[in-house]
Amino acid sequence: xxxxxxxVGLPNVGKSTIFNALLQKxxxxxxNYPFCTIEPNIGxxxxxxxxxxxxxxxxxxxxxxxxxxxxxxxxxxxxxxxHGAGLGNQFLSHIRxxxxxxxxxxxxxxxxxxxxxxxxxxxxxxxIIEIELILADLQTIQRREEKTQKQAKSDKxxxxxxxxxxxxxxxxxxxxxxxxxxxxxxxxxxxYFEKTLFLLTIKPVMFIANIGEEDLTNPERNVHYQKLKxxxxxxxxxxxxxxxxxxxxxxxxxxxxxxxxxxxxxLKEPGLYQMIREGFxxxxxxNFFTAGPKETRAWTIKEGTxxxxxxxxxxxxxxxxxxxxxxxxxxxxxxxxxxxxxKELGLIRLEGKDYxxxxxxxxxxxxxx
Numbered sequence: 001x002x003x004x005x006x007x008v009g010l011p012n013v014g015k016s017t018i019f020n021a022l023l024q025k026x027x028x029x030x031x032n033y034p035f036c037t038i039e040p041n042i043g044x045x046x047x048x049x050x051x052x053x054x055x056x057x058x059x060x061x062x063x064x065x066x067x068x069x070x071x072x073x074x075x076x077x078x079x080x081x082x083h084g085a086g087l088g089n090q091f092l093s094h095i096r097x098x099x100x101x102x103x104x105x106x107x108x109x110x111x112x113x114x115x116x117x118x119x120x121x122x123x124x125x126x127x128i129i130e131i132e133l134i135l136a137d138l139q140t141i142q143r144r145e146e147k148t149q150k151q152a153k154s155d156k157x158x159x160x161x162x163x164x165x166x167x168x169x170x171x172x173x174x175x176x177x178x179x180x181x182x183x184x185x186x187x188x189x190x191x192y193f194e195k196t197l198f199l200l201t202i203k204p205v206m207f208i209a210n211i212g213e214e215d216l217t218n219p220e221r222n223v224h225y226q227k228l229k230x231x232x233x234x235x236x237x238x239x240x241x242x243x244x245x246x247x248x249x250x251x252x253x254x255x256x257x258x259x260x261x262x263x264x265x266x267l268k269e270p271g272l273y274q275m276i277r278e279g280f281x282x283x284x285x286x287n288f289f290t291a292g293p294k295e296t297r298a299w300t301i302k303e304g305t306x307x308x309x310x311x312x313x314x315x316x317x318x319x320x321x322x323x324x325x326x327x328x329x330x331x332x333x334x335x336x337x338x339x340x341x342x343k344e345l346g347l348i349r350l351e352g353k354d355y356x357x358x359x360x361x362x363x364x365x366x367x368x369x
Contacts, residue, residue, distance in 0.1 A: 004042075004070040005279045006098035007208075010125050013106040014210040014244035019043065019073040021247035021272055041073040047280055047287070048273045049298060051330055051360065055289055056296035058338045067287050067298035069280055072098055092136050092200065100204045100282045102275070103129060107224035108212035108243075122209065122228050130177060133200040138172045140197055141165050164189050168199075177201035180235065204282045206238040208275060216243050216265050238278045242271025286359040289330070290314070291339065301357060308353035311365045321369035325351045330360035339364075 007015045023043040046066040056064045074094045095101065105122035145165050151158035164185070171181050178201045182190065193199045207228060215222040219241035220229075232239040250258050250270050262269065287298045288310060299313050307327075312319030327349045328342050336342045339362070357363070 003100075003283050003285070004072050004098040005100045005102050005283070006072045006074050006095055007104055008074050008095065008101050008129060009104035010106075010128065013104050013125070015104045016041075016073055017244040017248050018104060018208065018210065018242070018272070018275075019071060021244065021251040021270075022071055022276075024251040042070065043073075044068045044070055045276060047276055047298070048269070049287065051289070052296055052298060055291050055333070055362070058333075059291040059296060060293060061291060061296040062293065063295040065295060065297040067280075067300045069276060069283075069285075069300075071102075071279075074098075092133075095133070095200055095203075096198045098203070100206070100279065102206050102208055102279060102282075104208045104210055104244075105228060107209045107222055107228065107241075108215075110212075120224060122224050123231060126207065126228075126231070130201075131175060134172050134175055134177060137178070137199045137201050138169065140199060141169050141172065144197060145169070161192075164192065168193070172201070177205075179204065206240065206275075206278055206282050207232055209239060209241040210244045211241050213243050213246055215241075216246060216267070238282060240271060240275045240278055242275060247272050286357070288357050288359075288361045288363050290363060305357050306353060307351055307355040307357055307363070307365075310357045310363065311367065314365070317369045318365050318367045321367035322353055323366040323368055324353075325355060326364040326366065327351050327355070328362050329358065330362065333362055 007019055009015045019041060022045050046068055049066060052064050052066055055061070072094065103126060105125055106120055107122050109120055145162065148158050148162045148165065152162040167184070168178060171178055171184075178185075178193065178199060182202075185193070190202065193202050209219065209222075209225050209228055211219050211222050211225055215225070219225045225241055229239055231237070246265075247270055250261055251272075253261060258270075284303045285300050286303055286305075287300055290297050290299065299310070301310050301313055307325040308319055308322045311322050311325070328339075328347055332347045333339075333342060336345065336347065339348075342348050
C-alpha cells in the first residue's frame, strides 16, 4: 500500500528538522535559508504501537514487525508558487504525488532564524499555502474546461463533466479548498478529481504546530497555537503540537535517556508519535495483527476492507484460496493469556470473506490453494 504524507510549509518553519526526527537520523539538510530542501526526501516511519509488544510476549514471538507510513519532506513554498515563484511548479508536482498533507506551521519566535514573511504568523502561513493550492487547482480546472467546452455541445458525458468542473470552480473562486465541500459531490465526481485531474485541495490535511521549548508543557499559552487551534476546530483539521528541536534531540537518545528526558518535561511520549498516528488516521488506515512463534506483525489496510481483501495484503495465494478468518478483537485478547486460551474460552469467531476487518483485530486465515 503506497500511501504518502507530504510535509509541507513555508521555508524555515522546521519541516526538515521534524523529518529528521521522524527518521531518527539526519537525512534532510537543515539550514537557515529558503529552499535548502529541493528534491523531496522520502522516509518510511514505523508506527508506534505498544500492542505489538504485548501480543509478541503472549505468543512468544521471535520477531516483531510494525506497520509503516511514508513521509515526504517537500521543498518550502513561497507566495506565488502557483505562478512559478520559488520552486513553484516543482513543489506542486511533489504535492500531487502524496495522499495527504501535513502542514508544518511555525509557532515559535527566534531572531536567529529568519521568517520568509518577516514575522511569525501561522494563520497567514497556512492561508498562503492554501491559496497557492487553490490557484493551482483553478488553473487545472480552467485548462480542462477549455478542452471540454467544444465536446459538451454534442456529447452528454462531456456536458456532465463540464457541469462538475463549473461547480468545483465556483467553490475555488471563493478561495475555499474543495475538501470542505466533499458532500456537494458524488463519489464518481470525487474520483474524477482525484484520479483524472489530480487536484490538490481535495487531499486531507493536518496541521503540525511547531512550538518553542518553553511552551512544550502547555501549548495553550502560546498565542499562535491558540489561533491555530480555533481555525482547526472550525474546519475539522487535526492539530498536533510539538517542538521540532526537542523531537530531534529525543530521536538521538537511547530509550532510557529518552524516558528521563520526557519525564523532565512531564510528557508521556514524543510528540512525533501523535503526529504519526494522526497521519495514519488522516489516510483512513487501520491495522490488524497476525501472531505466532516466528513473528508478530501489524498489517495496514484501508477502513472498510473485507477479510478476504485483508488476506491479500499478506499474500495473493491466501486471498485466492480464502476459506474463513479466525478473529478476536484486541480488547478481548487482552483478557486472555494467549491465542490458545482464547480458543479454549470460545472468544475466537469464525468470519467469512465479507467480514469488515476492524482496527486491532487479531486474525488467522484459513485458506486452501
